Amino acid sequence: MTEAQVLIERDDPIAVVTLNRPSALNALSSALLTDVVGAIEALDDADDVCVVILTGGSSVFAAGADLKQFSEMTLAQMVQSPRFVLWDRLRRVRKPIIAAVSGYALGAGCELAMSCDLIVASETARFGQPEINVGIMPGAGGTQRLARAVGKVRAMEMVLTGRMMTAYEAERAGLVNRVVPNDVLADEAMALAREIASKPPISVRLAKEAILQAYETTLAAGLEFERRSLAALLGTDDSREGMKAFIEKRRPEYHGK
Amino acid sequence: MVSRPVSDLLLVETDRRVTILTLNRPDVLNAFNNELITELALRLRDAERDVEVGAVIITGAGRAFCAGQDLQDRRAMFERGETPHLGAGLRERYKPMILRIRTMEKPVIAALNGVAAGAGCGLALACDIRMAAESASLSLAFARVGLAADSGASYMLPRLIGLGRALEMAYTGDPVPAAEAERIGLVNHVYPADELMPRTRDFAARLANGATLALGLIKRDFNRALSLDLDAALDYESYQQEVAGRSDDFREGVTAFVEKRQPKYRGS
Numbered sequence: 065m066t067e068a069q070v071l072i073e074r075d076d077p078i079a080v081v082t083l084n085r086p087s088a089l090n091a092l093s094s095a096l097l098t099d100v101v102g103a104i105e106a107l108d109d110a111d112d113v114c115v116v117i118l119t120g121g122s123s124v125f126a127a128g129a130d131l132k133q134f135s136e137m138t139l140a141q142m143v144q145s146p147r148f149v150l151w152d153r154l155r156r157v158r159k160p161i162i163a164a165v166s167g168y169a170l171g172a173g174c175e176l177a178m179s180c181d182l183i184v185a186s187e188t189a190r191f192g193q194p195e196i197n198v199g200i201m202p203g204a205g206g207t208q209r210l211a212r213a214v215g216k217v218r219a220m221e222m223v224l225t226g227r228m229m230t231a232y233e234a235e236r237a238g239l240v241n242r243v244v245p246n247d248v249l250a251d252e253a254m255a256l257a258r259e260i261a262s263k264p265p266i267s268v269r270l271a272k273e274a275i276l277q278a279y280e281t282t283l284a285a286g287l288e289f290e291r292r293s294l295a296a297l298l299g300t301d302d303s304r305e306g307m308k309a310f311i312e313k314r315r316p317e318y319h320g321k
Numbered sequence: 322m323v324s325r326p327v328s329d330l331l332l333v334e335t336d337r338r339v340t341i342l343t344l345n346r347p348d349v350l351n352a353f354n355n356e357l358i359t360e361l362a363l364r365l366r367d368a369e370r371d372v373e374v375g376a377v378i379i380t381g382a383g384r385a386f387c388a389g390q391d392l393q394d395r396r397a398m399f400e401r402g403e404t405p406h407l408g409a410g411l412r413e414r415y416k417p418m419i420l421r422i423r424t425m426e427k428p429v430i431a432a433l434n435g436v437a438a439g440a441g442c443g444l445a446l447a448c449d450i451r452m453a454a455e456s457a458s459l460s461l462a463f464a465r466v467g468l469a470a471d472s473g474a475s476y477m478l479p480r481l482i483g484l485g486r487a488l489e490m491a492y493t494g495d496p497v498p499a500a501e502a503e504r505i506g507l508v509n510h511v512y513p514a515d516e517l518m519p520r521t522r523d524f525a526a527r528l529a530n531g532a533t534l535a536l537g538l539i540k541r542d543f544n545r546a547l548s549l550d551l552d553a554a555l556d557y558e559s560y561q562q563e564v565a566g567r568s569d570d571f572r573e574g575v576t577a578f579v580e581k582r583q584p585k586y587r588g589s
Contacts, residue, residue, distance in 0.1 A: 244560050245541070245557075245560045245561065245564065247560075247563075247564040248560045248563050248564060251563070252560075
């Protein structure tokens with residue numbers, strides 16, 4: 065029996081999804097992408113999970129798509145590729161996903177990291193969209209999410225030259241939340257996940273949705289979305305408990321209701 | 322002691338877990354040519370990767386440490402009517418060599434047996450610690466031939482001796498003799514010429530046989546802190562200490578302390 069391409073560890077309320085194709089530097093073949101997205105969706109539906117960490121382990125996050133697979137595709141196959149459906153499904157995950165990136169996050173690997181909601185990077189992390197070097201270009205958000213994350217001129221340089229960003233460059237450019245030594249990457253991602261998991265889950269979910277709206281809509285529509293989300297939250301037990309605990313100077317206890 | 326003749330330009334020797342790299346072009350005061358810089362960078366990489374090596378010493382054969390870039394090469398270039406493109410050479414050769422010294426997580430010690438000038442001074446400055454013979458001197462001689470500073474000197478020198486003294490050295494190119502260098506913190510210790518290598522070897526061997534994991538983390542910490550504010554430096558220290566705290570060496574260090582004996586570190 066071959067080993068699973070994706071490992072799932074539950075440490076409720078956190079789940080860690082690990083890309084496990086180290087011999088191929090976790091290249092995102094369609095099969096691997098299918099497994100990753102499937103795993104994350106299953107965790108999105110699991111009641112006891114609040115936050116998902118996505119990682120490639122301590123030496124590489126994911127070094128691009130499977131170029132061999134790509135090169136054998138016809139135009140018709142590419143246009144109808146199930147990959148695009150998978151990327152869209154990932155976009156609809158409601159729980160926060162933290163990417164814990166060590167080593168290369170290139171091409172589809174960089175796009176996968178950017179599809180997550182937060183990114184913790186190790187000092188060894190390298191981000192890049194090298195598609196230009198093989199005569200293609202990013203196809204899973206590499207031009208769109210990168211431009212939104214680091215701005216037009218930096219995105220242009222990365223996509224048009226294929227040059228990689230170091231972890232600290234990525235931190236300065238706002239692509240990652242923070243950079244930590246490789247040895248503590250998993251712990252820091254876990255600490256961040258636990259902090260978010262300690263918050264009332266309905267707030268977390270609506271707030272994530274509202275922030276993502278900022279990239280989808282006009283300011284006026286986004287503000288309206290935000291207002292309605294806040295109003296909706298006022299109906300929850302957790303919001304009453306949170307504000308009551310604050311006034312009574314005690315720790316709140318949330319139940320996700 | 323193990324001697325490995327790799328290249329005539331650079332002698333490589335290992336003694337008590339210390340790699341000793343000796344620049345060996347004594348007839349031209351160990352001036353850098355392309356081959357020597359490349360060779361130095363490669364042997365530093367070997368030392369970095371070799372788990373049996375715990376520290377590195379860089380020194381020079383003959384009466385100089387290193388006189389910097391070989392200007393004969395430059396003159397030949399002018400005679401051929403070529404336009405110099407120094408920037409590319411610095412990025413391709415000097416930069417990887419200097420970065421290697423600063424980022425390898427093992428102590429790198431310069432044993433200044435004589436003159437360290439120009440890029441030779443830059444090389445000395447890039448090392449973690451500088452030991453000097455009484456006859457040694459350091460000179461940032463670039464301006465004397467109409468050049469700006471390179472090989473990391475602009476970064477390291479103000480951090481070692483302060484901006485005012487650093488700019489004086491850079492503007493004038495005047496050599497700073499060993500005794501003065503020690504007084505202003507430019508070198509760590511000065512010894513009589515015949516004691517320089519034995520003392521430096523003993524010192525390096527002590528580090529190389531100590532808690533090397535901790536030394537590596539310390540170097541990483543100090544490097545990182547050079548470009549951080551206090552808040553971030555404290556965070557970074559906490560990461561390194563988290564790693565150190567999980568090491569066998571820490572357990573051994575604490576146990577040996579309590580049992581009042583010498584610790585036996587394994588670097589893990």
